[in-house]
Amino acid sequence: MHLDNLGKISPKVFDGLSGSAHEQKAVVMHVHVKQGKTVDVGIVNIFEQGGGDTLTFASDGFSCTDVMVNGVKENFADYITKNDLDTKLPLVADYYGALVNISFQSVEPGAEVKFYAPVFAGIRYKHAKPISDYATLFDAQLKKNKLSGNNVLFSCNCILNYLYSGLEGHKTEPFVGPITFGEVAYQLLNQTLVYLEVHDL
Structure with missing residues (x-):
């Protein structure tokens, strides 16, 4: 659903295995973790609190x-x-x-x-504190968190990041997951990227 149609039409959730579309259901990914492995759910957030009012x-x-x-x-x-x-x-x-x-x-x-x-x-x-260059800040966050494509199993990035930060034509490696209407990690999130990372115990 295009964001301009929010409140006018119902968004759809698609089951990629069957091709079925739903308005009142969610698609959930279950991850089977092999023995000797563990997973972490993390977020990449380029925003910080500004110095203004509380x-x-x-x-x-x-x-x-x-x-x-x-x-x-x-x-x-x-x-x-x-x-x-x-x-x-x-x-x-x-x-x-x-x-x-x-x-x-x-x-x-x-x-x-x-x-x-x-x-x-x-x-x-x-x-939030204003940002100047999304791509540069995003890359800095990846380096700060020492994330690599070898460990990242799945990710999703907020559609508002895509729209507001001019992501069209840009790469966000090692993250290659979908652009989504909100992400869930701890709770429903906005303007972040959520990832699932696999580690050895």
């Missing part, structure tokens, strides 16, 4: 009207407009050691802000 939410969810800005309640859509926030940059929070992104789906002036992944009450979010 944002918290009163309840969990995929949308909100109000936000606490450094402890002071504001309409979130008005805050975004007033501060000229780039909604192509996600909110970033430290979830117990893992940086997790929450991407903006839509901002309705004076009303509701919708997200592609849920925000959680009590978690401190900040607007």
Whole structure:
């Protein structure tokens, strides 16, 4: 489904083995691990928290009207407009050691802000630090994590990375998996790449 049609038509999930399409089902990959091997699920996230305000939410969810800005309640859509926030940059929070992104789906002036992944009450979010060159930062993350194609069994990259960062025509080796509508590792994620890596015990 094209992102422009979000909310207008139902996205489909396809079973590659049978060719069947589903609107209310998920396709799950089960990995049989040989004796002497182990697997890790990791994320590549090029975004960091910016130096701006700390944002918290009163309840969990995929949308909100109000936000606490450094402890002071504001309409979130008005805050975004007033501060000229780039909604192509996600909110970033430290979830117990893992940086997790929450991407903006839509901002309705004076009303509701919708997200592609849920925000959680009590978690401190900040607007992401701007990035200059996606490809360079991505390559730096790969080197930092010492990832190689020999160990990466599967990966999926967020469609928002593809759209916002100009990935068309670029390589993201050693990752060659699909572009997806959100990734799951720990929870539903946005603007990250998720990978499954196999290691010897």
